[in-house]
Structures are given as structure tokens and as C-alpha cells.
Amino acid sequence: MAVFTEVSQDDARDLAAKLALGEVRELRGIQGGIENTNYFLTTSTGEFVLTLFERLSFEQLPFYLHLMKHLAAHAIPVPEPHATPGSATADNPDGRLLQTVCGKPAAVVGKLRGKSELAPTAVHCAAVGDMLARMHLAGRDYPHMQPNLRGLAWWNETVPVVLEHTTPEQSALLKGELALQNHVAASSAYAALPCGPIHADLFRDNVMFDDGELTGFFDFYFAGVDTWLFDIAVCLNDWCIDLATGRQDDARTQAFLRAYNAVRPLAAAERQLLPVMLRAGALRFWISRLWDLHLPREASMLKAHDPTHFERVLRQRVAQAYRTL
Numbered sequence: 001m002a003v004f005t006e007v008s009q010d011d012a013r014d015l016a017a018k019l020a021l022g023e024v025r026e027l028r029g030i031q032g033g034i035e036n037t038n039y040f041l042t043t044s045t046g047e048f049v050l051t052l053f054e055r056l057s058f059e060q061l062p063f064y065l066h067l068m069k070h071l072a073a074h075a076i077p078v079p080e081p082h083a084t085p086g087s088a089t090a091d092n093p094d095g096r097l098l099q100t101v102c103g104k105p106a107a108v109v110g111k112l113r114g115k116s117e118l119a120p121t122a123v124h125c126a127a128v129g130d131m132l133a134r135m136h137l138a139g140r141d142y143p144h145m146q147p148n149l150r151g152l153a154w155w156n157e158t159v160p161v162v163l164e165h166t167t168p169e170q171s172a173l174l175k176g177e178l179a180l181q182n183h184v185a186a187s188s189a190y191a192a193l194p195c196g197p198i199h200a201d202l203f204r205d206n207v208m209f210d211d212g213e214l215t216g217f218f219d220f221y222f223a224g225v226d227t228w229l230f231d232i233a234v235c236l237n238d239w240c241i242d243l244a245t246g247r248q249d250d251a252r253t254q255a256f257l258r259a260y261n262a263v264r265p266l267a268a269a270e271r272q273l274l275p276v277m278l279r280a281g282a283l284r285f286w287i288s289r290l291w292d293l294h295l296p297r298e299a300s301m302l303k304a305h306d307p308t309h310f311e312r313v314l315r316q317r318v319a320q321a322y323r324t325l
């Protein structure tokens with residue numbers, strides 16, 4: 001369970017009162033997740049998720065919380081953050097969404113129905129592709145800007161730190177792929193890629209399904225403004241591969257891309273750069289998993305994800321790119 005900060009019943013009662021959520025019935029630490037402290041909060045008015053942000057600052061958080069509000073208002077199924085009653089102003093029509101609990105930035109959002117689909121079929125992948133395209137379009141008029149904080153600049157900073165913990169073969173692959181991504185990012189094809197707010201971490205465990213129906217995307221706290229293609233690549237690398245080998249599953253990949261394309265057709269530059277973006281998506285999570293494993297934080301029962309999984313995915317994507325050349 002990733003509970004970095006213990007929240008008391010008194011803290012929960014104070015927060016529920018402040019947000020007019022009613023009487024607290026239950027507060028339960030959530031298993032899973034590796035970034036933040038999460039609790040299920042049940043009150044007399046409903047079920048919510050309380051998140052205490054362990055890395056993001058008070059200044060960074062409004063981007064994510066207002067993005068969730070914006071997407072919800074555009075009929076994208078995402079958890080809606082709760083505002084302090086009466087805090088809306090002409091400048092800030094969403095009201096105050098960010099709270100302080102145990103001295104940390106915190107938010108209360110609605111609890112989504114259902115559970116994650118960890119062994120998705122082509123039908124699940126199509127549902128995610130369709131909704132991702134809708135989400136990208138819905139984000140076009142989102143007025144706030146914050147870059148993807150786990151984008152290229154972070155990879156450039158973090159690779160030298162994790163290289164101390166890798167074998168010579170792994171180091172060579174990391175350095176080579178990083179050089180490639182820096183080169184691609186400077187290209188005219190890359191500059192032509194459409195951008196907007198992206199989720200950037202839309203793995204199987206960040207989507208809910210209930211009885212086959214997609215009930216929501218959640219965990220927007222790695223979101224940022226970046227290329228839409230990066231979001232697609234992150235999804236394809238998690239939803240549409242064989243998990244044991246990291247190999248692409250063609251049926252699920254086609255189902256995802258067809259559904260996405262039916263809502264928002266991919267641009268020529270996106271088709272051209274998809275193979276290299278799949279490598280970028282794998283590199284991103286290989287780096288962060290190495291970083292989380294070798295530079296861990298204190299948390300009750302925090303279980304780091306396995307970095308070698310994304311090394312395998314990356315090697316498959318490299319081999320695949322050579323096959324398609």
C-alpha cells in the first residue's frame with residue numbers, strides 16, 4: 001500500500017466538514033499506486049478518494065485539478081475534484097480545489113465505479129483508444145499550460161543518475177536511445193506533431209471498467225502539455241503488448257489505433273514518428289522505474305515496479321523499428 005503519510009480520523013473529519021461532504025463513515029488506505037498517498041473516504045453523502053501529493057507542489061497542482069474539471073465538463077469520464085463551497089470567483093470559476101492535509105497539498109475527487117482491466121481484449125483497447133482521442137480533443141481549449149514534467153528534460157537529468165545502477169549493455173542502450181530522442185525532438189517532423197494536455201501515464205491500472213463499460217480515466221498527476229502521439233505510445237506499450245515478452249499484440253494495437261483514428265485521424269507526421277515514439281514511451285518508464293527502484297522513498301508497503309519489463313519493451317520496439325525500415 002502506498003501510504004506515505006498517515007491521515008487521522010480527525011484530519012478526515014475536518015476535511016469532510018470543510019468540503020461539506022457530510023459525516024465520515026470510513027477512511028481506508030488504498031493498496032496500489034506508487035506516487036501519492038491515497039485513501040478511500042466514505043461519508044454520509046458518497047464515496048470519494050483523498051489524495052495527498054507527495055512530490056507535486058501547491059504551485060503545480062492547480063494544472064491537474066482544473067484539467068480534470070475541464071475534462072469532466074466536456075463529458076470525459078474522469079474523477080471530479082471537489083471545491084471548497086463558496087470559493088468560486090469570476091477569475092476561478094472552479095473554486096478552490098486544492099486543500100492542505102498534514103501539511104501536504106491534497107484533493108478529494110469522486111470515486112469511479114468498477115475496476116481496472118489488467119488483461120484487456122481488443123474491445124477494451126478500442127474503448128481506450130476512442131476515449132483517449134475524445135480526451136485529446138476536449139483538451140484543446142484548456143487554457144492552462146504546464147509541460148510534461150517527466151518529459152525529455154527529465155530523462156536527460158535522470159539517465160546520468162540511474163546509469164550508476166545499470167550494466168554496461170543497459171547503459172549503452174539508455175544512452176543511445178536518449179541521444180536518438182534528443183535528435184528526434186529537434187526535427188521538423190517532431191515540430192509538426194499536434195500537442196495539448198495529455199495524461200502521459202494511461203496504463204491499465206489508471207482506467208476503470210464496469211461490466212465492460214469504460215467508466216473513467218484517473219490518476220492525472222503525470223499529465224502535462226506534450227504531443228498527443230506520446231500519449232498514444234504510452235497506451236500502446238501497456239495495453240497492446242504481450243506482457244511476458246514485451247512484444248506488440250497486433251490485434252489489440254489495430255483495435256486501439258482504429259478506434260482512436262475514427263475520432264481523430266492521425267496526422268502524417270504522427271504516422272511517421274509512431275515507431276520512434278513507441279521507443280520514447282518505453283524509455284520514459286524504464287528510466288522512472290530504475291529511478292524509483294534505486295532511489296526509493298519511505299512508504300508503508302511500497303512496491304516498486306520492475307524496470308526490466310520496460311527494458312524488454314524497449315528492445316522489442318527497437319527491433320520492430322528496424323524491421324519496418
Ligand SMILES: Nc1ncnc2c1ncn2[C@@H]1O[C@H](COP(=O)(O)OP(=O)(O)O)[C@@H](O)[C@H]1O
Pocket residue numbers: 002030031032033034035036037038049079109110111112113205206218219221
Ligand atoms: N478516483 C478513483 N476512483 C476509484 N479508485 C481510485 C481512484 N483514484 C485512485 N483509485 C484507486 O487507488 C489506486 C491507486 O491510485 P493511483 O492514482 O494509481 O496512485 P498514485 O497516485 O500513487 O499513482 C488505484 O489503483 C485505484 O484502485
Ligand SMILES: N[C@@H](CCOP(=O)(O)O)C(=O)O
Pocket residue numbers: 032033034035036201203205206219285288289305
Ligand atoms: N505507471 C507507471 C508509474 C506510475 O504508477 P501508478 O501505479 O502510480 O500509476 C509505471 O508502471 O511505471
